[in-house]
Structures are given as C-alpha cells and as structure tokens.
Amino acid sequence: MVDSIKSSKEAIELEDKHGAYNYHPLPVVLSKGEGVHVWDVEGKKYYDFLSSYSAVNQGHCHPKIVGALSEQAQTMTLTSRAFYNDVLGVYEKYITEYFGFDKVLPMNTGAEAVETAIKICRKYAYERKGIPENEAKIVICENNFHGRTTTIISFSNDEGARKNFGPYTPGFIKIPFNDLEALENVLKSDKNISGFLVEPIQGEAGVVTPDDNFIAKAKEICSQNDVLMIADEIQTGIARTGSLLAVCGNCSCEGKCERQEDTYTKPDMLVLGKAISGGVYPVSAVLADNHIMEVIQPGQHGSTFGGNPLGSKVAMAALEVVVDENLSQNARKLGELFRERMEKFIEKSESVKLVRGRGLLNAIVIDDTQESSTAWDICMALKENGLLAKPTHGNIIRFAPPLVMTEEELHECCDIIEKTITEFEKTWEK
Numbered sequence: 227m228v229d230s231i232k233s234s235k236e237a238i239e240l241e242d243k244h245g246a247y248n249y250h251p252l253p254v255v256l257s258k259g260e261g262v263h264v265w266d267v268e269g270k271k272y273y274d275f276l277s278s279y280s281a282v283n284q285g286h287c288h289p290k291i292v293g294a295l296s297e298q299a300q301t302m303t304l305t306s307r308a309f310y311n312d313v314l315g316v317y318e319k320y321i322t323e324y325f326g327f328d329k330v331l332p333m334n335t336g337a338e339a340v341e342t343a344i345k346i347c348r349k350y351a352y353e354r355k356g357i358p359e360n361e362a363k364i365v366i367c368e369n370n371f372h373g374r375t376t377t378i379i380s381f382s383n384d385e386g387a388r389k390n391f392g393p394y395t396p397g398f399i400k401i402p403f404n405d406l407e408a409l410e411n412v413l414k415s416d417k418n419i420s421g422f423l424v425e426p427i428q429g430e431a432g433v434v435t436p437d438d439n440f441i442a443k444a445k446e447i448c449s450q451n452d453v454l455m456i457a458d459e460i461q462t463g464i465a466r467t468g469s470l471l472a473v474c475g476n477c478s479c480e481g482k483c484e485r486q487e488d489t490y491t492k493p494d495m496l497v498l499g500k501a502i503s504g505g506v507y508p509v510s511a512v513l514a515d516n517h518i519m520e521v522i523q524p525g526q527h528g529s530t531f532g533g534n535p536l537g538s539k540v541a542m543a544a545l546e547v548v549v550d551e552n553l554s555q556n557a558r559k560l561g562e563l564f565r566e567r568m569e570k571f572i573e574k575s576e577s578v579k580l581v582r583g584r585g586l587l588n589a590i591v592i593d594d595t596q597e598s599s600t601a602w603d604i605c606m607a608l609k610e611n612g613l614l615a616k617p618t619h620g621n622i623i624r625f626a627p628p629l630v631m632t633e634e635e636l637h638e639c640c641d642i643i644e645k646t647i648t649e650f651e652k653t654w655e656k
C-alpha cells in the first residue's frame with residue numbers, strides 16, 4: 227500500500243527519514259498548482275515566486291501543455307532513438323525554426339544539455355580547429371552554475387557543490403563574469419581554447435546582471451579568436467528576462483521580433499532546459515548550426531529518453547504558449563513595475579540594499595553577509611504571508627514568478643513583500 231499524506235508534518239518526516247539530504251527546502255508541502263498559485267496540504271494558497279527555478283514560466287499545470295502531455299501519453303511515450311518516431315522530426319523542425327538554428331540535439335535535463343555542449347565543443351576543437359587531442363580548453367566564469375555532473379562541478383567555485391567530489395575534470399579556465407578584458411586576454415594567450423560557456427545573467431549566483439553590451443562584445447571577441455560562444459539559457463531563456471532569450475538583450479522589439487539583427491547576439495551554441503517544457507516533463511536541448519552540429523555522428527552521443535515523443539509534444543505546446551500569451555512582453559512590463567516598486571521601497575527600507583534583474587528574473591540584496599540567515603528568515607516570513615521565494619545566498623532573495631501573472635497580482639505581491647520586510651525590520655538584529 228502506498229501511503230497518502232494527511233499533513234505537512236507527515237510529509238516532511240517521511241522525506242527526512244527516507245530521502246537523501248541533498249536539498250534544504252522551505253518547510254512547506256505543496257500538493258496543487260494552478261497558474262501563479264500553489265496550495266499546501268492544509269489548503270493554504272500561496273503565490274509562487276520561484277517557479278521551480280524558472281521551469282514553470284507558463285504557470286502551473288497550464289491546460290494546453292497538460293493537454294498535449296495527456297494526449298501523447300495515451301498514444302506513444304518512448305521509442306528510444308533506435309527507431310524513428312512520428313513526433314521528433316516535427317519537434318526538431320519547430321524548435322530550430324523557433325530559435326533560428328539549423329539543428330537541435332535533444333536531451334532531458336539541463337546538466338545533460340550542458341554536458342552535450344561541452345562534448346560538441348571539444349570535438350569541434352579537434353576535428354575543425356586542429357587543436358591537439360586532449361588539449362582543448364573551455365573558458366567559464368566565476369560563480370557560474372551549469373548543473374551538477376562531475377564535469378560541471380569541476381569548474382564550479384561553490385565549495386558545497388565541489389568539495390570531496392574530485393578528482394575533477396581538467397580543461398576549464400575561469401575568468402571573472404562581466405569582464406571583457408579578461409576574456410580577450412585569455413583567448414589571446416592560449417591557442418587551445420575552443421569555447422566560452424556563459425550564462426547571460428547568473429541566476430544561481432544571485433541574479434548577477436552584466437553590463438548591457440557584455441554578451442554582444444563577448445561574442446565579438448569569441449568570433450575574432452575562432453572560439454565558440456555557448457550560451458547557457460536554461461534559466462534565463464523562454465521569455466523569463468523579458469525577451470525570448472536573454473541574448474536578445476535590451477532590444478526595442480518589445481519581445482515581438484525575438485531576433486532583430488541589430489540587437490540579437492546569436493551564440494554558436496544555445497543550451498535550453500527548464501521552461502521549454504513548462505515544468506511538465508524534463509526536456510532540454512542544444513541548438514547549433516550545421517558546421518558545428520555535424521561533428522556528432524551516429525553512436526557518438528545519445529540518451530534513451532532524449533527526443534522522446536512525449537517530451538517533444540510537451541515542449542512544442544510549452545513554446546506555443548510563450549508566443550500565444552505574449553509572455554516575453556508581459557515579463558518585460560511586469561519586471562519594470564517590480565523593480566520600480568522595490569526601488570521606491572528601498573529608499574525607506576533599512577534592510578534592503580538593492581534590487582537587480584531583467585524581466586521577471588530579479589533579486590533583492592539585503593544589507594547582511596552571504597553567510598547570514600537573514601534571507602532565509604525573510605523567506606519564512608513571506609511564506610506565512612502567502613508568498614514563496616527562496617534565498618540564493620544568505621543575503622539574496624530571488625523573485626521569479628510565473629510569467630502569466632497579471633499587473634494586479636504583481637502589485638498585490640509587492641504589497642506582501644514590502645509588508646513582510648517592514649515587519650521583519652522591527653525585530654531585525656544585524
């Protein structure tokens with residue numbers, strides 16, 4: 227018999243007893259979601275301001291996406307790539323046209339897609355650039371987050387993510403984020419560099435937003451040095467930052483034309499995950515043009531579930547929702563509103579130092595240390611007041627609601643945040 231949960235306490239005890247401690251969740255047990263809202267086991271309703279780390283941009287249980295899942299689930303779920311199926315090609319055409327690349331390599335999780343991009347980049351280095359075997363290097367940024375595999379954590383500088391998981395994969399060079407000079411110097415000084423892997427905005431690091439021209443200039447420097455720029459848009463992509471992709475930058479297209487030539491920086495490889503399935507099913511992808519993607523030949527890379535018909539249908543539905551419901555434009559408009567309200571609040575707040583972000587990927591920084599528990603304490607108080615958010619560090623809280631939020635709801639959420647922090651400040655001992 228499978229137990230059914232009757233209280234939050236019971237669910238937490240079960241996880242404590244039987245699950246590995248690889249997360250430290252806020253003590254709330256969710257059992258239902260719809261749009262921008264989630265409900266706990268006791269029936270309390272919350273605004274979701276994490277959106278499952280930006281996987282649920284389209285809102286919880288979007289009927290169109292769930293509909294696509296349920297229809298395909300009753301027809302065909304998995305064929306493996308040993309055979310063709312009648313959905314994958316349709317999906318591949320759809321997603322490559324959607325993002326403007328020749329080809330896609332479908333995977334499941336974000337980390338797998340990053341690994342895939344690293345493998346393609348290395349193979350390209352040996353077979354197209356003539357870098358001596360096993361010498362290729364990839365430049366990455368300080369405070370990056372690209373996932374949890376052994377290779378990816380090898381180039382993390384988060385001690386928690388890294389320590390005692392060695393030996394580490396070699397071949398990565400770290401430079402500061404948002405530092406064009408460092409990029410230029412390192413590319414000039416080492417002929418064996420094959421790629422630059424970068425998040426257009428560093429989400430896990432605390433929504434660290436670079437200068438407006440950083441990505442465009444970085445791409446120029448990469449091109450001049452014949453180095454592939456790999457954009458990890460797993461968190462920033464799919465309308466989150468107010469344009470379809472964060473590499474669209476602060477363009478003036480209002481999110482309508484996502485690839486205006488003068489504002490869109492086209493990376494050599496685009497890595498997507500999270501919201502390409504609207505949080506309904508694990509789907510990830512690497513997109514690139516032919517001259518890069520063709521280094522992968524049969525038998526050289528793969529995944530049992532990658533490109534399965536169920537995930538493919540879900541991803542198409544999820545990407546359609548982004549366009550149908552103008553999610554880029556909405557994220558852009560609401561993001562401006564959010565930062566305006568927070569900036570006004572900061573003028574009179576004793577604890578909040580700054581707000582930063584783009585679109586609906588934002589964070590506030592509290593005047594305390596990275597090791598403090600202040601952000602956690604505020605998140606606990608926000609939870610009591612009906613809003614769920616999570617710290618990225620001891621003093622940083624990320625705010626990333628589903629993009630289907632209305633203006634009225636956003637104002638209500640800002641009211642909750644301001645009220646909660648104001649109350650918190652009355653008892654705050656720094």
Ligand SMILES: *Cc1c(COP(=O)(O)O)cnc(C)c1O
Pocket residue numbers: 279335336337338340371372373374425429430458459460461462499500
């Ligand atoms: C979440 C995330 C990943 C890893 O995705 P998983 O699906 O958790 O493996 C990689 N890069 C970035 C920028 C992310 O936000």
